Amino acid sequence: MQWETVIGLEIHAQLATRSKIFSASSTQYGAEPNSQANAVDLGMPGVLPVLNREAVHMAIKFALATKAEIGTRSVFARKNYFYPDLPKGYQISQMSLPIVGTGIVPVELDDGEIKMVGLTRAHLEEDAGKSVHENFHNATGVDLNRAGTPLLEIVSEPDMRSAKEAVAYARKIHTLVRYIEICDGNMQEGSFRCDANVSVRPVGQEELGTRSEIKNVNSFRFLERAINFEVERQIDILEDGGTVVQETRLYDADKDETRSMRSKEEANDYRYFPDPDLLPVQIEDELIESLRASMPELPDARRKRFISEYELSEYDAGVMTADRATADYFETVIDKSGASPKLACSWISGELFSRLNKESLELGESPVDTERFSGLVARIHDNTISGKIGKEILDKMWSGNDNADTIIDNEGLRQISDSSEIESMIDEVIAANPDQLAEYRSGKEKLLSYFVGQVMKASRGKANPGELNKLLQEKLKG
Amino acid sequence: MHKLTLAAMQRSLESGEFSSVELCQHFLDRTELQNKTLNAFVSITAEQALAEAAAADKKRAAGESLGSLHGLPIAHKDIFCTDGVRTTCGSKMLENFIPPYNATVVDKLKTAGAISLGKTNMDEFAMGSSNENSFFGAVLNPWDTTRVPGGSSGGSAAAVGGRLVPACTGTDTGGSIRQPAAFCGITGIKPTYGRVSRYGMIAFASSLDQGGPLAATAEDCAMLLNEMAGFDPRDSTSIDRPADDYRANLNQPIKGLKIGLPKQYFEAGLDESIASLLQLAIKELEKLGAEFVEIELKNQHLAVPAYYIVAPAECSSNLARFDGVRYGHRCDDPKDLEDLYKRSRAEGFGREVKRRILVGTYALSAGYYDAYYLKAQKIRNLISQDFSQAFESVDFILGPTTPSPAFKVAEKVSDPVAMYLNDIYTIPANLAGLPGVSVPCGDVAGLPVGMQLVGNYFDEARLLNVAHQYQTVTDWHTRIPG
Structure with missing residues (x-):
């Protein structure tokens, strides 16, 4: 039955x-x-x-x-x-x-x-x-x-x-x-x-x-x-x-x-x-009316607004409105960082949450408040640093009190976006890898990622990945 | 000294005729002498009272500002919690219970300068009409010690009647101030429900219980009520409305007041000699200018049965807290939790309390609730409506307080229904929440008789005014036994 x-x-x-x-x-x-x-x-x-x-x-x-x-x-x-x-x-x-x-x-x-x-x-x-x-x-x-x-x-x-x-x-x-x-x-x-x-x-x-x-x-x-x-x-x-x-x-x-x-x-x-x-x-x-006026925006309404106003996906909007603290955090970060909602969302749901989870912390107990987190996201947004460097900086912020800009300046982590600087690094890498260059040119295009890695390594991770990709492809074509 | 009214004592204290210590000592001496017979007090706090009296005298001598009852002796019914002083509620259950707080009424009277001489005996948990249901023994009537003083505030009424103390607090759930006041030849008023705070007053039936004063005269009652009445944020059922100055209002002429005589109050069941005493009282009031009309309270006969559903129902729940777990009586060597509950309660409560818990539990049980509790509530509404209708055409309602004068000790113990019918004239005011006063209006073979006046909601001032005016032309309230 x-x-x-x-x-x-x-x-x-x-x-x-x-x-x-x-x-x-x-x-x-x-x-x-x-x-x-x-x-x-x-x-x-x-x-x-x-x-x-x-x-x-x-x-x-x-x-x-x-x-x-x-x-x-x-x-x-x-x-x-x-x-x-x-x-x-x-x-x-x-x-x-x-x-x-x-x-x-x-x-x-x-x-x-x-x-x-x-x-x-x-x-x-x-x-x-x-x-x-x-x-x-x-x-x-x-x-x-x-x-x-x-x-x-x-x-x-x-x-x-x-x-x-x-x-x-x-x-x-x-x-x-x-x-x-x-x-x-x-x-x-x-x-x-x-x-x-x-x-x-x-x-x-x-x-x-x-x-x-x-x-x-x-x-x-x-x-x-x-x-x-x-x-x-x-x-x-x-x-x-x-x-x-x-x-x-x-x-x-x-x-x-x-x-x-x-x-x-x-x-x-x-x-x-x-x-x-x-x-x-x-x-x-x-x-009843005075209480109604004091009510916060409820999760369903807020989720809908996040989708229409910030163009988040259904899924992301759900994650960002799962509780009020997250939604408030998210909106504060967008506001303060000037970053795109998509970027803010991925950094909150990814890097921030995984660190909180690891230490079993509530969002309210986060060692990095909206102020500092916004500072970090802003630098990723304006390409001062890459996402990869951003993660390292977040780790440092987690255990210390410095904000992102201080860490970037102190440790010289500013992203290299200047094309001539990147070009010269590319040239060096290409010159040092003649065999791989030949293979690439004969059709083994998968080697692109090898070259990206080498240049990134040479820049100690600071090369702007978008710029690097664009320039590298041009150079590899010959 | 004890023949004086509270008001007169106040004047003597002011003029320095005697001190508060002398006054309190005098009453303590009388109590010492007579309490062995009357058993009106459960606890006498002589030492504390004399210390307070001495302090009151000192304060007076220093010219400090004094409360309205400064240095005057009173006593509290043992249902009011008194901080640091044993509060038994007439029960073995609370034989050794010492509350860590004062009832609001106790606080207020103390703040006004009144000095408590002790705690008066009562029917266990205020359940009874003869004061024979006390764990601490029956109280006897000062007018005839083979008779009961009434109940449940029997200790307070006997103490004032015998002038062991000039005034007492009491509580009235179905007549427990008015009926013993009538039996003991004194004045007692049950205020409007919600007029006096119930905080710290051990609950019997929460929707009916109301504290009030018992004293020789209406004026003395007014003096106490002035301090007892008022809103209390700790009692959600107390009414947020300023209390009147009851004493200041006593000398209004009553000419033209309309007083209703309910047909149903003068029918069969009323002792004939009481009926004729009431006729005399009516004549006196007519001489003062009051006008009388016959009225109908047609659901009067339903009051006692409805009361004996509502009151036990509430008591069955109110008394659940006496379980032997946190305070109060606990049986020896309980086998398990159920044994602890059963024996602690079986040993701690007396017969009448158990009877009412059983009746109330039954009335609230699944399948019986509608037929009993709900129906009783409907009757309650009908009775209230009868009164409201009556008060459209009259100012007050006059009738007997009790069907007969004080009865013999043990006469009605074995017949609960006969005992319950003693409150037939007083219960309706509780069901409706109305104020009622009992005033001495004569005697039958040396036994005092009371007349009851019921007023509209919050009409205590006018009610006491009528009672006081009646007492200016009669002297029943001045009589003292022996």
Whole structure:
């Protein structure tokens, strides 16, 4: 039988507010356990939540970025369950009236096709704390630093049909939330978490199969693997005549498998009801408009503009708009260097990115800022140096503080474009290689590159390659 | 000294007739003597109070600027968190809980110069109408120690009624200020929902809970409310609107005021002797120029059932934090997490609290939510609408505070429904969020009786004005037991 995979994602994006969603505690990651938990976060008797306006603004920005409906009146609800890292015995979340309603996210797939993924909703909620099992003899520790950290839970429709599509969608949301600066997107620290609802059904069947929910996936690679594992597991069960059980499953990256965590029968009845400690959130048009005005150009629009304005290829435009920092870097470099967008793009996506990757650095952590990088690209653009020399200079800039011009001057790396100087070098090389010259002239034109190499070597790499090629060909003809 | 009103004590402190230390010592002595019988206090903070009184006297002598309650003794219901002072909420669960923060109400009264003598007893987590549900034992009525003082602010009402302290804070979720005020012969006001901050006030039912004062007179209540009321950025449900000067507003004439008498409040179920006392009170108010008309509150009969869905539902969630993990009672040697939860809560909560947690959990459960919780919310809207309609034609609504005077200890313990019906006249104001005041208006065989006035939203000033005007022509509020 042919099976169709159906996937919906629930993404928890931690909002980049300075303080928690209902208290003034800091949201900084990595502090001493319980050093960022005040009376409200600890769920002490009598204390009350006060909504962080910034979290609301960020949710609205997300709605604007996904052209989703904005719930002009949304309501916080209590999700009741007992757990040691849930201090109040309930999580403040949103149920029937979320702050963000339905929307549509266009996702570009590998083959260039645009897949429209429906957004069911996105709602604000508080994160729970963390149970700590190490270093406690026969006991469990509780760290409430994370308790009350604002989350935007972004729920998609079951619109994805493969693990690859799911990952493409997740990446799209990941790009978007970082672009509009509402989430740092750090998956290792748990700032961006994906739960996948996965089911399979015979091709052609309308009705959805029984789904399982996969949790604990902390990278896109694992998301793809976990879904693929789960799809195979479900198909195996069904082909053996079994039935899939509705349950929550944990992904174990070490074993590359999913494991049952709890079945539907064991699931809590969360007894949602409106939180009487918080008033409904009323969102005025004025606020929406002022947030709209503050929105950056979004990746899709920016990509289109890069193609039309800078004449980048689809691919290059995609790379240059993959995140906001890259796009900003790119435009700054064009602006400051006066170089062609194509040249700037190839130097950023090639030389700059490969060096960053090698050292696992983010663009923001690059040792070479836009100012110095533009200086380098400008010299390549105006032919002061060749690309090859440019790479050497970039290496020097990487480990030092000099700018490109200083290095060029200090080390005499200026490109030789003067034709008489190049001509004399060519003459010397030709004179020293009479056999090769004869072979070339008798038709072995592949030897051109040999001569180019020899002259380049003689110029210590400084000869302008275009000029060199042109002059050399003329001379070789005789 | 204790026969004086708070207002009179203030004048005596100002004139130097006695000092704050003398005043506080006097009340502490009375408490020492009578608390053994009445059990109105859970904690008495004598040392701290006398130190504060001495400091207050010193400040006064130095001619420094003083708060409006400077040097006056009060006590807090043990539901208000007090920094460094044990706050039990009448429960074994919090038997040893010492909060590291003050409730906003506590802060405000302290800033105004009031001196707390201690924490008053209450029904556990404010759930009860007789103060028999306290882990620290029942409170007895100062007028007749075989009877209950009402609840849940029973300790506060008994303490003021017996003049162990001139004024107290209380909270009112379904009548918990007004009903014990009526039973103990004192004045108590539940303000509009949102008028007094709930921050640091341990939650029972968040959408109904409201703090307020209990004192001998309307004027004394006004003095406390002046400091308690106001917007608090730490309570999202508190209203950002300036509070009135309640005390300055007490001497307005009430001529021409229209007061509604709800037909439903005077029907079967009301003790006849209370009905006739209310008729006398109506006559007094008529003499002052008030006009009375009969009105309808036709969904009145639905209030108690709706309340006993909404309040337990909210309490089932509010009390989930008492899980034995971070503070409060924890069972010995838990086997595992579930055992820790189950035994800590089974041991830490009393019967009535457990009953309401169970009812509330049930009412919110999948499959029952619409039939119970949602329906109760709809009833709540109907009851609010009834009031809104009534207030289109009247300024206030007058009726009994309770169906009968204080009942005997243990009389209703085994019959929760009979106990719940005690709040039949007070609950509607909580459901609608309206202010209500209970004023002593007579006695039945030596037991005080209260009349209740309910006003429109934020009409506390006029409400206290009517109560005060009534008290200028009557003396029920001046009577002291024994």
